[in-house]
Amino acid sequence: MYWREEMSQKFVFTCVDCGKKYSVNRQVMYLCPVCSSQNTGEQPPSGALKTVYDYPEIAKRSKRFKALRNNAYIDILPISDPANLPPLRIGNTPLYRFTKIDGKRLPYVFFIKDDSQNPTFSYKDRASALVSAYAKESGIDTIVAASTGNAGSSIAGICASQGQHAIVLVPEKAPLAKLSQIMMYGAKILPVKGTYDQAFDLSIALSDKHGWYNRNTGYNPFTIEGKKTAAFELYDQMQGEEIHRIFVSVGDGVIISGIYKGFEDLIELGFLEKMPVIVAVQAENSDNLVRNMETDTFAAKASHTIADSISVDVPRNFNMARKFLLTYGGEWISVSDDEIMEAASVMARNTGIFAEPAAAAAYAGLLKYDKEDKLPASTNNVVMSTGSGLKDLKALRGSIEVPEAIEPILQAVEEAVGSKKAVSSRQ
Amino acid sequence: MYWREEMSQKFVFTCVDCGKKYSVNRQVMYLCPVCSSQNTGEQPPSGALKTVYDYPEIAKRSKRFKALRNNAYIDILPISDPANLPPLRIGNTPLYRFTKIDGKRLPYVFFIKDDSQNPTFSYKDRASALVSAYAKESGIDTIVAASTGNAGSSIAGICASQGQHAIVLVPEKAPLAKLSQIMMYGAKILPVKGTYDQAFDLSIALSDKHGWYNRNTGYNPFTIEGKKTAAFELYDQMQGEEIHRIFVSVGDGVIISGIYKGFEDLIELGFLEKMPVIVAVQAENSDNLVRNMETDTFAAKASHTIADSISVDVPRNFNMARKFLLTYGGEWISVSDDEIMEAASVMARNTGIFAEPAAAAAYAGLLKYDKEDKLPASTNNVVMSTGSGLKDLKALRGSIEVPEAIEPILQAVEEAVGSKKAVSSRQ
Numbered sequence: 001m002y003w004r005e006e007m008s009q010k011f012v013f014t015c016v017d018c019g020k021k022y023s024v025n026r027q028v029m030y031l032c033p034v035c036s037s038q039n040t041g042e043q044p045p046s047g048a049l050k051t052v053y054d055y056p057e058i059a060k061r062s063k064r065f066k067a068l069r070n071n072a073y074i075d076i077l078p079i080s081d082p083a084n085l086p087p088l089r090i091g092n093t094p095l096y097r098f099t100k101i102d103g104k105r106l107p108y109v110f111f112i113k114d115d116s117q118n119p120t121f122s123y124k125d126r127a128s129a130l131v132s133a134y135a136k137e138s139g140i141d142t143i144v145a146a147s148t149g150n151a152g153s154s155i156a157g158i159c160a161s162q163g164q165h166a167i168v169l170v171p172e173k174a175p176l177a178k179l180s181q182i183m184m185y186g187a188k189i190l191p192v193k194g195t196y197d198q199a200f201d202l203s204i205a206l207s208d209k210h211g212w213y214n215r216n217t218g219y220n221p222f223t224i225e226g227k228k229t230a231a232f233e234l235y236d237q238m239q240g241e242e243i244h245r246i247f248v249s250v251g252d253g254v255i256i257s258g259i260y261k262g263f264e265d266l267i268e269l270g271f272l273e274k275m276p277v278i279v280a281v282q283a284e285n286s287d288n289l290v291r292n293m294e295t296d297t298f299a300a301k302a303s304h305t306i307a308d309s310i311s312v313d314v315p316r317n318f319n320m321a322r323k324f325l326l327t328y329g330g331e332w333i334s335v336s337d338d339e340i341m342e343a344a345s346v347m348a349r350n351t352g353i354f355a356e357p358a359a360a361a362a363y364a365g366l367l368k369y370d371k372e373d374k375l376p377a378s379t380n381n382v383v384m385s386t387g388s389g390l391k392d393l394k395a396l397r398g399s400i401e402v403p404e405a406i407e408p409i410l411q412a413v414e415e416a417v418g419s420k421k422a423v424s425s426r427q
Numbered sequence: 428m429y430w431r432e433e434m435s436q437k438f439v440f441t442c443v444d445c446g447k448k449y450s451v452n453r454q455v456m457y458l459c460p461v462c463s464s465q466n467t468g469e470q471p472p473s474g475a476l477k478t479v480y481d482y483p484e485i486a487k488r489s490k491r492f493k494a495l496r497n498n499a500y501i502d503i504l505p506i507s508d509p510a511n512l513p514p515l516r517i518g519n520t521p522l523y524r525f526t527k528i529d530g531k532r533l534p535y536v537f538f539i540k541d542d543s544q545n546p547t548f549s550y551k552d553r554a555s556a557l558v559s560a561y562a563k564e565s566g567i568d569t570i571v572a573a574s575t576g577n578a579g580s581s582i583a584g585i586c587a588s589q590g591q592h593a594i595v596l597v598p599e600k601a602p603l604a605k606l607s608q609i610m611m612y613g614a615k616i617l618p619v620k621g622t623y624d625q626a627f628d629l630s631i632a633l634s635d636k637h638g639w640y641n642r643n644t645g646y647n648p649f650t651i652e653g654k655k656t657a658a659f660e661l662y663d664q665m666q667g668e669e670i671h672r673i674f675v676s677v678g679d680g681v682i683i684s685g686i687y688k689g690f691e692d693l694i695e696l697g698f699l700e701k702m703p704v705i706v707a708v709q710a711e712n713s714d715n716l717v718r719n720m721e722t723d724t725f726a727a728k729a730s731h732t733i734a735d736s737i738s739v740d741v742p743r744n745f746n747m748a749r750k751f752l753l754t755y756g757g758e759w760i761s762v763s764d765d766e767i768m769e770a771a772s773v774m775a776r777n778t779g780i781f782a783e784p785a786a787a788a789a790y791a792g793l794l795k796y797d798k799e800d801k802l803p804a805s806t807n808n809v810v811m812s813t814g815s816g817l818k819d820l821k822a823l824r825g826s827i828e829v830p831e832a833i834e835p836i837l838q839a840v841e842e843a844v845g846s847k848k849a850v851s852s853r854q
Contacts, residue, residue, distance in 0.1 A: 087523060088779055089544065094516040103590075117516065117544055119779055121817060161779030163530075167844060172832035180823045184816060186776025190843050194835035205837045206844070349613025352515055352546055352588030389611060390548060390817035396607045405599035408621035410632045416617050417594060417633070 044318030124154035130226030156187035218316025231262020251310030253321030281365035309358035354389035471745030551581035557653030583614035645743025658689025678737030680748030708792035736785030781816035
């Protein structure tokens with residue numbers, strides 16, 4: 001624990017497992033020390049902390065949602081000055097409305113929130129931004145994380161924009177393509193002879209020893225606070241219209257917890273009456289949340305899915321995500337890799353949004369609900385698209401086939417274009 | 428030429444070479460028929476058309492710039508209804524302000540306009556959006572283009588969002604990674620046994636014969652009209668502050684022409700007094716604009732640069748770009764591939780913006796000017812960053828080196844992190 005000079009008593013932490021309250025005045029804190037003391041790595045970690053604010057006081061100060069929004073939601077974030085957030089445009093991603101799929105009009109409406117439109121091209125920037133700002137306000141100039149993927153490139157990019165140092169630990173097997181973005185941002189990359197879990201634990205040992213700030217997912221409570229901003233934006237963008245269902249891809253369970261937390265904040269503040277139904281979507285072969293939702297003891301299964309960013313053996317934020325889902329009547333399903341790749345394709349060709357497989361999984365969830373007629377007429381359904389398709393072009397290799405090359409003459413081109421029905425002009 | 432039913436006489440075309448005016452009421456038009464009749468492909472094509480509006484009339488209607496902006500600049504675009512633009516967030520990209528590089532305070536200020544924050548992650552969406560809207564207003568539902576890169580994926584994505592058909596012709600050698608994004612958007616891809624020029628010519632034959640709309644760069648005049656919107660945004664985002672220099676990477680010369688055209692429109696409308704100095708930046712080994720700026724006869728040199736998106740033998744929009752540069756006191760330089768890769772790295776680690784090599788070339792131009800002390804104190808300089816670094820990870824292979832893996836023990840990690848000076852906490 002590192003003590004800081006200035007910190008307003010803006011929030012307290014409550015342990016998601018034992019419920020104990022922690023006043024965090026002047027200290028950096030990650031997990032409930034009591035509950036986390038027994039964590040092994042084989043079971044989902046205990047002791048995740050939820051950040052709780054003085055809601056009645058905030059509601060008094062920001063009577064209208066606009067007041068909250070116009071001040072970058074700072075009243076309901078664990079930092080004190082919006083100037084400490086990164087100078088990049090983070091969040092405020094577009095929400096698009098759709099009423100058709102492949103030409104077929106739907107009885108319901110669905111929306112896609114496109115979080116590929118973030119500086120490092122994924123949802124993770126929401127978490128990194130807040131973690132970075134908190135480090136700045138705490139006088140810490142180095143942030144450590146274990147990640148091979150979007151979280152790693154996100155904290156690297158955000159730190160670059162803030163003049164902070166980023167140290168990213170990765171398992172040595174991580175492929176170069178995944179590390180390129182991290183390294184371009186100037187982060188110190190440390191390949192570790194071992195597993196992701198070993199890199200994770202070392203990153204904690206390193207940040208603890210040197211007083212650096214740790215951004216690990218499912219460990220730093222402010223990753224959830226950063227990720228909740230998408231809920232605020234959704235509420236804002238829907239302009240008072242009810243959201244009935246939100247499809248969210250789940251790996252570690254931090255994004256889904258963040259979205260729940262955001263809506264919970266809005267309910268606590270009196271802006272929202274009812275929690276939307278949130279649907280956790282996992283890959284069939286990485287379904288360690290979904291499969292363990294209704295069991296007493298967690299049983300991990302080795303994950304292998306094409307949806308790399310949600311391929312997780314032991315979800316780091318299992319307990320919190322599960323609790324949110326159970327408390328608020330959430331739903332959970334899994335989708336196959338084929339369904340995910342098909343969804344990525346249907347989504348791109350219908351909407352112009354090119355999502356990485358892990359993001360397309362949420363859309364696959366929507367398609368599955370559609371197929372099973374589980375989306376009532378006139379409901380509003382949201383798909384969270386969490387990362388750019390450019391993040392994982394390799395995943396497409398199996399599912400894309402380039403047609404054979406044709407002779408460079410008009411007739412051959414016309415034949416290849418095919419029947420005029422398929423591609424026709426209305427002229 | 429295909430005739431359409433409804434078209435307001437909102438604009439005329441003028442040929443950039445002979446100056447002839449064309450009234451385009453009821454017709455789709457690409458090049459000046461007189462000047463383009465002698466085009467061979469070995470020389471830059473003649474007959475590019477500039478879109479000219481009734482400026483005094485528009486200035487009367489939109490006395491203030493805000494009025495223009497608040498109606499999606501429709502008064503000064505060749506379409507009649509903003510509802511025909513794609514439903515995606517196109518343009519309105521962030522402009523970031525910087526005063527330091529690698530910790531050194533600069534006497535001048537520079538800005539980066541980050542156009543990776545577009546739906547398909549490049550500047551090209553600005554052109555595709557307008558072309559798509561124009562096709563819609565013309566009752567044409569199929570758009571054809573020849574492209575292996577950003578223009579191809581852009582038109583594919585934009586058409587997907589608009590329910591239009593896209594046909595993209597590519598030379599057969601184009602690598603799968605470059606085609607993945609195009610194909611995911613559901614575009615019809617046609618690999619042609621031949622060169623890019625053959626694909627280009629075939630795409631024109633195809634669109635002409637079937638009445639489809641052609642988006643080819645340096646051919647369809649509205650690619651320039653679409654690309655000019657970045658100038659409007661820059662003017663808006665600078666809030667009255669003068670822009671002294673703008674660095675723009677140049678391949679075919681369409682983006683730079685678009686930016687010139689946007690500022691020219693603003694001057695014609697009386698909003699702006701003086702054209703900023705625009706600096707055309709090319710790769711040393713693809714410098715067919717720069718090298719031919721001051722010669723009487725154009726001499727092409729085969730291009731081979733790591734900055735793929737600006738690798739061009741015969742710039743398709745040479746004549747117009749050259750004329751703009753000469754008319755408005757523009758400047759032109761070339762940068763080496765090493766300088767480009769170094770610039771991409773300096774930019775990413777200083778700003779958090781990860782740009783593809785072709786985009787980083789503009790930043791390399793800024794760095795070169797800085798080195799040569801050519802940026803006066805207190806001036807405002809803009810770098811146009813035209814595409815995401817994720818677009819071309821392959822280019823990084825040579826310049827990125829992953830450190831050796833270390834033992835999974837804290838001491839080894841600490842040694843790898845290096846001296847405490849390099850990465851230190853202020854605690």
